[in-house]
Amino acid sequence: MTAVAPATPRLVDIDAIRDAAERIRPYAVRTPLLPSPWPGLWLKPENLQAIGAFKIRGAATAISRLDPEVRARGVLAHSSGNHAQAVAFVARAFGIDAHIVIPDNAPERKIRATRDLGATVELVPVAERFSRPLELQAQTGKAMIPPFDHPDIVAGQGTVGLEIVEDFPSTPGADGPVETILVPVSGGGLISGVAAAVAALLPDVKVVGVEPALAGDAAESLRTGRRVAWEPADTARTVADGLRTFSIGELPWQHISTQVHDIVTVSEEEILDATRELALRARLLAEPSGAVSVAAYLHHADRLPGGRTVAVVSGGNIDPALLGRLLTQP
Secondary structure, X not given: OOOOOOOOOOOXXXXXXXXXXXXXXXXXXXXXXXXXXXXXXXXXXXXXXXXXXXXXXXXXXXXXOOOHHHHOOOEEEEOOOHHHHHHHHHHHHHOOOEEEEEEOOOOHHHHHHHHHOOOEEEEEOHHHOOHHHHHHHHHHOOEEOOOXXXXXXXXXXXXXXHHHHHHHHHOOOOOOOOOEEEEEOOOOHHHHHHHHHHHHHOOOOEEEEEEEHHHOHHHHHHHHOXXXXXXXXXXXXXXXXXXXXXXXXXXXXXXXXXXXOEEEEEOHHHHHHHHHHHHHOOOOOOOHHHHHHHHHHHHOHHHOOOOOEEEEEOEOXXXXXXXXXXXXXX
16 A cells, blocks of 8 residues: 655645735734834834734634634634734634633733633643643534644734735835845744745745744754754743744745745844843834844844845733843843
């Protein structure tokens, strides 16, 4: 008997992203492009979303696309915090139950915010982040809203790229189309969606991923040409808690390996510096996970393609204690 190779996931196309853009209108903000204090850099502030992060785009797309009878049974999700809040927010808007599995090393602020949105929160050890939701799905029959490895999620996050392409020419200071887009990388849903939109509309634009050096599985994957997984204990070391996923998804990998120009890594010191600079100079409250794109621009410009650049500030749900330390340091 001949073995059959697993099917390659079909890439998300621009039609799916445009459909997602219509679906998310009642739930997600079309965030502006802001000139930054740093010449040549514009910011896409997804921290301005109602739940403080871009994740609301994918959650709204995926939940809206469920069959109404399936959706009425409620939804499941697993997340370190921002996707959890997004699913809880959209589920509340639809009037359905949300059961969220969160690793027990997630920030307390994100856990509390998810509960405040009406979701049932279940804390589990990091190693059970993926296995426990599958158990719940088998027990309850509820639909899973995954954080990154699903075409609906990728399409929803791809609306970030669609908006950048559409809005950049009319942004103050722009004298042409965007040339480089810097995107934080965790499970890969955001960067794969952005890359899909850009590849379809402006294929000469360079999409560059940014992730912590302490959670550099995506950079290693792109460098070696194969999807690499890191140990959860290794990725848990970074202060960028939203980027601790230990492997990019299968569908995101198909986009990353064919549509992403490069992935660069940044140090913990560079991430914290960018978080502080965004607050003090750009007047934007970013969490470390959302600041990695700016960290690459400030500290690794020599590795970037250059030209008119947009950095996606993917979230702003920073721990207040960390923010206090950053703002009071000399």
